[in-house]
Amino acid sequence: MxxxxxxxxxxxxxxxxxxxxxxxxxxxxxxxNADVSLPALFKNNAVLQRGIKVPVWGTADPGERVTVSIKSQKATTVADTEGNWMVWLNPMDAGGPFDMKVSGNNEITVTNILIGDVWLCSGQSNMQWPVNLSMNASQEIQEADYPEIRLFTVSNKVADKPEKNVRGRWVVSAKNTVGSFSAVGYFFGRELYKELKVPIGLIHSSWGGTPIEVWTSREILESNSSFRQFITRWDRALENYNKARERYEQRLLEWETEAETARQAGEPVPPRPGAPAALQNFQQQPSCLFNGMIAPLIPYAIKGVIWYQGESNAGEARKYQKLFPAMIQDWRNRWGQGDFPFLFVQLANFMKEQTRPSEGGWAELREAQLLTFLSVPGTGMAVTIDIGDANDIHPKNKQEVGRRLALAALGVAYDKKIIYSGPIYDTMTIEGNKIRLRFKHTGSGLVSKDGEKLKGFAIAGEDRKFVWANAQIDGNTVFVWSDEIPDPVAVRYGWANNPVCNLYNKEGLPASPFRTDTK
The missing domain is CATH 1.20.5 (Single alpha-helices involved in coiled-coils or other helix-helix interfaces)
Structure with missing residues (x-):
């Protein structure tokens, strides 16, 4: 048994x-044997950039042979000692849909890929503002079925070091997907699609209420003494917080012993020590959004960038004037695609209208943006001084913002022979008691939008005390004068947080605010 x-x-x-x-x-x-994997950008419904070499990357076993194939081409590489790999696809024409296969120890098939133009949409809340909260939202959403426009939203992520991946997914533009997407990004992409008839991919990576320094790499902030203070200030706050946290944790251990002793003795338990105040607004940490929401996108091939930011830097125009061009160049250097087009929105009119000539933090920030447009090659600026909202920092007319950015793209990125900007101040001459202003981007000619006399001009003598001025169009120039100022030296236009101004070109684009006495 x-x-x-x-x-x-x-x-x-x-x-x-x-x-x-x-x-x-x-x-x-x-x-x-780790599976071959791809970052979130290389998933179903993606758009790959046409006309240039396209990098595709991911992870695998160290030494693993990885092959990527799409259309008629195939590229093979070997993962490095840390398991990272990258291949480069040869330039492709617009088209699709296609499948892309990535094979190593396993095989991945990415479906419904289009080849077209990819634009990164970044900035703060006016870029983040969704279609479903914009003007005519219901109608726009109902008409959003564009199978060849693809949308990717990067989830908000703070990081103290550059990340390698983002959370997000590509979706096809449709009535059930577009509502939560960036309105400026979507309307921009839609205008381009209608004009170019090629697939458009929009990568939206923005966070409301954020200053420019959080979107700028630490290396750039450390490279200039005027920028370095942002890092120093934050690092000091973080160090103080960490010290307070350590003291709290030590005191908490002591309290637990004291509390247990009191309980056993039947005595009142002493008050629990309070935790230190949390370090607020981690999304304000220098470089944290560059690390978490921009660096992981590099070097995904793109056509260019659209940018809507600056409200959080109003009052810091001098800093912005240096940092904005530096950030643009840094992004371009890191992408390694040369000076790709970088288009941005000049701050809209906002707050109470000013009844007399005066200074304004928003006016100075607009000037910093204007100077960037004038000094940095390959940039375009959408002037929105006429479509803001005095009572709302988030104006609802995002359609016109997108349209003006698209015009800038057609002129700057696609070399279309169009008028894509309103009048931009160029030079001045003093002629007796008048100042003659000359402009670029006058298009078919200068006009007063409403047919009334020109508004928004102020003039000053040597004392720099500005008064409202008369202004008259003379061909592609404007004469400015005031009987109060017999010897004028400087003119300002639209120089206020919310100016009343009406100089346009005949193409219907507003002149940028400016001053001739830039400091």
């Missing part, structure tokens, strides 16, 4: 042991 039991146990134990060994072997194999 005992032998039978032993025999029966042996009969059933051998296959069980074999299965166990196989399970262990498979488990060990899986742990030793």
């Amino acid at each position: 005992n032998k039978s039991k032993i025999r029966i146990n042996t009969i059933f134990t051998v296959p069980a042991l074999t299965a166990f060994v196989l399970i262990i072997a498979v488990f060990s194999y899986q742990n030793c």
Whole structure:
């Protein structure tokens, strides 16, 4: 009887042991052979940039051979010692949909890929503002079925070091997907699609209420003494917080001992020590959004960038004037695509209208943006001084913002022979008691939008005390004068947080605010 039991146990134990060994072997194999993987950008419904070499990257086992194939081309590489790999696809024409296969120890098939133009949409809340909260939202959403426009929203992420991936997914533009997407980004992309008839990919990466320094790499902030203060200030706050946290944790341990002693003695438990105030607004940390929401996108091939930001830097125009061009150049350098087009929105009119000439933080920030447009090659600026809202920092007319950015794109990025900007101040000459202003981007000619006399001009003598001025169009120039100022030296236009101004070109684009006495 005992032998039978032993025999029966042996009969059933051998296959069980074999299965166990196989399970262990498979488990060990899986742990030793990591699957080839792709970052979120290379997933179903993606758009790849046409006309230039396209990098595709991911992770695998160190030394693993990885092959990427799409259309008629194939590229192979070997993962490095850390498991990272990258291949470069040759330039492709617009088209699709296509499948892309990535194979190593396993195989991934990415479906419904289009080849077209990819634009990164970044900035703060006016870029983040969604379609479903914009003007005519219901109608816009109902008409949003564009199978060749693809949308990717980067999830908000703060990081103290550059990340390698983002959370997000590509979706096809449709009535059930577009509502939560960036309105400026969507309307911009829609205008381009209607004009170019090629697939458009929009990568939206923005966060409301954020200053420019959080979108700028730490290397750039550390490279200039005037920028370095942002890092120093934050690092000091973080150091103080960490010290306070350590003191709190030590005091908490002591309190737990004291509390237990009191309980055992039947005495009142002493008050629990309070935690230190949390370090607020981690999204204000220098470089944190560059690290978490821009760096992981590099070097995904793009056509260019649209940018809507600056409200959080109003009052810091001098800093912005230096940092904005530096950030643009840094992004371009890191992408390695040369001076790709970088288009941005000049701050809209906002707050109470000013009844007399005066200074304004928003006016100075607009000037910093204007100077960037004038000094940095490959940039375009959408002037929005006429479509803001005095009572709302988030004006709802995002359609016109997108349209003006698209005009800038057609002129700057696509070399279309169009008028894509309103009048931009160029030079001045003093002629007796008048100042003559000359402009670029006058298009078919200068006009007063409403047919009334020109508004928004102020003039001053040597004392720089500005008064409202008369202004008259003379060809592609404007004469400015005031009987109060017999010897004028400087003119300002639209120089207020919310100016009343009406100089346009005949193409219907507003002149940028400016001053001739830039400091």
